[in-house]
Amino acid sequence: MRHMETFRLIEAVARAGSIRKAAEDAGITASALNRRITRFEDEFGAQIFERLARGVRLNPAGELILQHYRSQRSDMARVQSQVADLSGVRRGHVSVACSQALLPYFLPEQISRYRHDHPGVTFSVIVRDRSRAEAELAAFNCDLALVFEPVMMVDFDIVAQCPQPVCAVMAEGHPLTKKPELRLRDCLNHPHVAPSAEYGVRSLLDVAAKSIGRQITPVVETESFELIRHYVQTEQTIGFQIPIGLDAQRQAGLVIRPVSERDVPPGVLILGQQRGRSLPVASFRFAMQISKALQDREMRDDF
Amino acid sequence: MRHMETFRLIEAVARAGSIRKAAEDAGITASALNRRITRFEDEFGAQIFERLARGVRLNPAGELILQHYRSQRSDMARVQSQVADLSGVRRGHVSVACSQALLPYFLPEQISRYRHDHPGVTFSVIVRDRSRAEAELAAFNCDLALVFEPVMMVDFDIVAQCPQPVCAVMAEGHPLTKKPELRLRDCLNHPHVAPSAEYGVRSLLDVAAKSIGRQITPVVETESFELIRHYVQTEQTIGFQIPIGLDAQRQAGLVIRPVSERDVPPGVLILGQQRGRSLPVASFRFAMQISKALQDREMRDDF
DNA sequence: CCAAGTTGTTCATTAAATGCATCGCTATTG
DNA sequence: CAATAGCGATGCATTTAATGAACAACTTGG
Numbered sequence: 001m002r003h004m005e006t007f008r009l010i011e012a013v014a015r016a017g018s019i020r021k022a023a024e025d026a027g028i029t030a031s032a033l034n035r036r037i038t039r040f041e042d043e044f045g046a047q048i049f050e051r052l053a054r055g056v057r058l059n060p061a062g063e064l065i066l067q068h069y070r071s072q073r074s075d076m077a078r079v080q081s082q083v084a085d086l087s088g089v090r091r092g093h094v095s096v097a098c099s100q101a102l103l104p105y106f107l108p109e110q111i112s113r114y115r116h117d118h119p120g121v122t123f124s125v126i127v128r129d130r131s132r133a134e135a136e137l138a139a140f141n142c143d144l145a146l147v148f149e150p151v152m153m154v155d156f157d158i159v160a161q162c163p164q165p166v167c168a169v170m171a172e173g174h175p176l177t178k179k180p181e182l183r184l185r186d187c188l189n190h191p192h193v194a195p196s197a198e199y200g201v202r203s204l205l206d207v208a209a210k211s212i213g214r215q216i217t218p219v220v221e222t223e224s225f226e227l228i229r230h231y232v233q234t235e236q237t238i239g240f241q242i243p244i245g246l247d248a249q250r251q252a253g254l255v256i257r258p259v260s261e262r263d264v265p266p267g268v269l270i271l272g273q274q275r276g277r278s279l280p281v282a283s284f285r286f287a288m289q290i291s292k293a294l295q296d297r298e299m300r301d302d303f
Numbered sequence: 304m305r306h307m308e309t310f311r312l313i314e315a316v317a318r319a320g321s322i323r324k325a326a327e328d329a330g331i332t333a334s335a336l337n338r339r340i341t342r343f344e345d346e347f348g349a350q351i352f353e354r355l356a357r358g359v360r361l362n363p364a365g366e367l368i369l370q371h372y373r374s375q376r377s378d379m380a381r382v383q384s385q386v387a388d389l390s391g392v393r394r395g396h397v398s399v400a401c402s403q404a405l406l407p408y409f410l411p412e413q414i415s416r417y418r419h420d421h422p423g424v425t426f427s428v429i430v431r432d433r434s435r436a437e438a439e440l441a442a443f444n445c446d447l448a449l450v451f452e453p454v455m456m457v458d459f460d461i462v463a464q465c466p467q468p469v470c471a472v473m474a475e476g477h478p479l480t481k482k483p484e485l486r487l488r489d490c491l492n493h494p495h496v497a498p499s500a501e502y503g504v505r506s507l508l509d510v511a512a513k514s515i516g517r518q519i520t521p522v523v524e525t526e527s528f529e530l531i532r533h534y535v536q537t538e539q540t541i542g543f544q545i546p547i548g549l550d551a552q553r554q555a556g557l558v559i560r561p562v563s564e565r566d567v568p569p570g571v572l573i574l575g576q577q578r579g580r581s582l583p584v585a586s587f588r589f590a591m592q593i594s595k596a597l598q599d600r601e602m603r604d605d606f
Numbered sequence: 607c608c609a610a611g612t613t614g615t616t617c618a619t620t621a622a623a624t625g626c627a628t629c630g631c632t633a634t635t636g
Numbered sequence: 637c638a639a640t641a642g643c644g645a646t647g648c649a650t651t652t653a654a655t656g657a658a659c660a661a662c663t664t665g666g
Contacts, residue, residue, distance in 0.1 A: 003306030019613070032655050034613065046386050051613065053663040061386040068382045072375050079371045083349050083364040276579055322644065335624045337644065342623095356632040358643065 004076075006040050007069040009033055010048070014066060018055035070140040074277065081280035091120040092282030097133040098125060098146040099200070100225045101245030101269075107146070110293055114286050121282045129198040137274045143283035146290065148242060149200030149267040157275040160291035162298050164242040165258045165266040166204055169251075171233045177255045184208055184263035192238040193228050194218040200267050201240050208264040229254065244269060244297070269294065307379075309343050310372040312336055313351070317369060321358035373443040377580065384583035394423040395585030400436040401428060401449040402503070403528045404548030404572075410449070413596055417589050424585045432501040440577045446586035449593065451545060452503030452570040460578040463594035465601050467545040468561040468569040469507055472554075474536045480558045487511055487566035495541040496531050497521040503570050504543050511567040532557065547572060547600070572597065 009026060013033070016022040023033040041047050048062035058066065077093075084091040094114075098107060103125075111123050128136060133145040134153045148164060150156065168187055170177055176186055188209065194216055195202045202216070209216050220231055228239040229246075233253055246256050271290050273279060279287065312329060316336070319325040326336040344350050351365035361369065380396075387394040397417075401410060406428075414426050431439055436448040437456045451467060453459065471490055473480055479489055491512065497519055498505045505519070512519050523534055531542040532549075536556055549559050574593050576582060582590065 003309065006306065018611090020611085029656050030612090031614080031657080035615095035654080038614085044386075045383065053612065055612065060389055064382050064385055068378060071378070075371060075374070079367050080348065082367055083347075086363055276581075278579075321642090323642080332625050333644080334626080334646080338623080338646090341645085354644065356643070357634095 004069070004073065006036055007065075007073075009036055010040070010062070011066060011069065013037065013049070013056060014058045014062065017057065021055075071277070074140040074143075078278060078280040081282055085281045090118045090282070092118075092280055093122045093124070094144070094280075094283045094286045095124045095142040096126070096144045096146060096286075097128045097136045097142045099130065099133070099148045099269075100127055100223075101148060101242050102146055103127065104226070104245055105247050105250075106244050106293075110286075110290055114289055118282070118285075121286075130200055131198070134272075137272065140274065140277075143273065143279050144287055144290075145272050146269070147200075147272070148269050149203065150270050150272060155275040156272050158270055158272050159287050160271040160294050162244075162269045162294035163266045164244060164269045165261060166201055166240055166264045167243055167246065167256050167258050169229060169232050169239040169241055169246065170255045170257070171236060172253055172255055174232075174236060174238070174255065176238065177257070179257075181260050182257045183260050185212060185214065187238050187240075187259065188214050188216070190238050191219045191235070192216070192240070193220045193222070193231050194240055195225065195228065196221050196223050199223075201242060204264055204267050205240060212263065242267065242269070307372070307376065309339055310368075310376075312339060313343070313365070314369060314372065316340065316352070316359060317361045317365065320360065324358075374580070377443040377446075381581055381583040384585055388584045393421045393585070395421075395583055396425045396427070397447070397583075397586045397589045398427045398445040399429070399447045399449060399589075400431045400439045400445045402433065402436070402451045402572075403430055404451060404545050405449055406430065407529075407548055408550050408553075409547050409596075413589075413593055417592055421585070421588075424589075433503055434501070437575070440575065443577065443580075446576065446582050447590055447593075448575050449572070450503075450575070451572050452506065453573050453575065458578040459575050461573055461575050462590050463574040463597050465547075465572045465597035466569045467547060467572045468564060469504055469543055469567045470546055470549065470559050470561050472532060472535055472542040472544055472549065473558045473560070474539065475556055475558055477535075477539060477541070477558065479541065480560070482560075484563050485560045486563050488515060488517065490541050490543075490562065491517050491519070493541050494522045494538070495519070495543070496523045496525070496534050497543055498528065498531065499524050499526050502526075504545060507567055507570050508543060515566065545570065545572070 009022065012026055013019055013022040016025060019034050019037070020030040023030040026033065037049065041049075044065070046061050048059060048065050049056040050059045081092040096107070107125060111125075115121060115123070124142075126136065126142060130147045130150045133147045134150060134156055136142045137145045138153065138155055144159070168176070168182055176182060176190065179186065184205075194205060197203070197206075205216050219235075219237060220227075222228060225241055225245055228241065229251070231237065232239045240259075243256070243258075246254075271287060271294065273287065312325065315329055316322055316325040319328060322337050322340065323333040326333040329336065340352065344352075347368070349364050351362060351368050352359040353362045384395040399410070410428060414428075418424060418426070427445075429439065429445060433450040433453045436450045437453060437459055439445045440448045441456065441458055447462070471479070471485055477493075479485060479493065482489065487508075497508060500506070500509075508519050522538075522540060523530075525531060528544055528548055531544065532554070534540065535542045543562075546559070546561075549557075551559055574590060574597065576590065
């Protein structure tokens, strides 16, 4: 779309913080870019950049403009996808931000199933912690966010949800695998491995530990859920994860036990979108599929 | 805004049904316009007009595009008004579609009150019957619709409402003014004057008459509420209107009596907007003021 | 007070949009 | 059935708008 060029440039300038830098990135001269911006400001009727000595910065009006532009761009993408849809071939692109826990099994399965029915649809998956995922949603950089225990910003709209008890992962032969019910204090008495603070599992554990007068003291703290799963098989420790990122059948040598809900309340896995936005056809249908899958999961209540 | 030019032209072509006519209206040649459209279609990736022998017509894709454009235009207007708002001076424009009943007292008073506080805000008021008012809303041609007994299309969002009993208007000295309670059958036994079929008052009366085995048989049927009010003072007849379009104090020589609610259920006056749309600041505040006014009216329960 | 970095301005140049004349097509009309 | 009028598409010359290059004016930090 040609008309959007100016907006794209404005966005680039806002990102770069300088007209010259943005111009260089865009492959035009600073003077041309500067004039586009001033012309736009004239037409719009207000300045959108603060002119500083060391560059430029969006002012509040500019923030509004940028928000408008992003929403317009996403809406145009939706229109295009609807048009492609009514012309018969189901094309489109779905862009999801998700927590790490969805990476090993859930999302690959869901995407594969969707693409089996609609091979014309492509996907992009970005991995973000819960607050970043919501930020991507708000910036219209993705259509859907699938996150555990989101921070729930104002413009976040819940599409579907599914409770997820915190689970302990251990290697076979770990002493705690014999216990019929796994209490948090038992886990904390053994060496444990935990995700870092920005993750939902950790924040649930922190709160729960505090309420029994204890503290999470991981021997290894990491951003990578994958590392946790592998580490517990290397050193005899306890890791914490949520069931959707685990698969009892497939994880050979790994034992998965829910931590007693008396100690740690289950968190919620949430599929969300930007409030008030109408999604492209493909994203909408994918969201419906995910919702159904989460619902089925809740029915089965497995982990 | 420059970028929207092509969309404006597309809209003009869709309205005119012909590229040549639209080009003439827009003051450019048909060839230029034709090429803008084909270029847009290329960029967009799909045809948006059906080429017929006698001109062009929007296809479904074109309808979507037009809808998108209108929504974007209105959203841009909102952004501009927000920017004007945060720059201190409260400027803006409010555009309302309303039923005739609001013209004599209610809307003038409300607009005047709002403009007293915010002189920078301008208004446009268009008069439409209830279904037309909703159509204007859906086409983003106005921000608010204030209508009696709307037909309630899918994208119509209720902001506020206020019940309005159907009232009979008569000249002083009309025999029915003596009755303590006014029954519908009494009214129908006298010569009466009614609004035409597209109006809410009439449809309420039609339903009510039918349920008592009668029929509305107006000696004068008109689109103009004003004519009704004046006619009942010329020939001894009964007119029907809703209280918000009347003012017991100010209507010299006119008697207003509610028709018994046992016969005719009260209709509802509704303030609505297009679903999912965020209104410009001025329109939003005006809507809030109207809501409050309607609420106060309902409390006073006067007519 | 200078060096480095920025926005804003001027003018020649380049790219895009437009106007004009014309073609081919189709429905209408006599 | 043929003439005609109205339509969108297209090639070419022209006008208009956007751009690039160089420079001016300004702010900040040392």
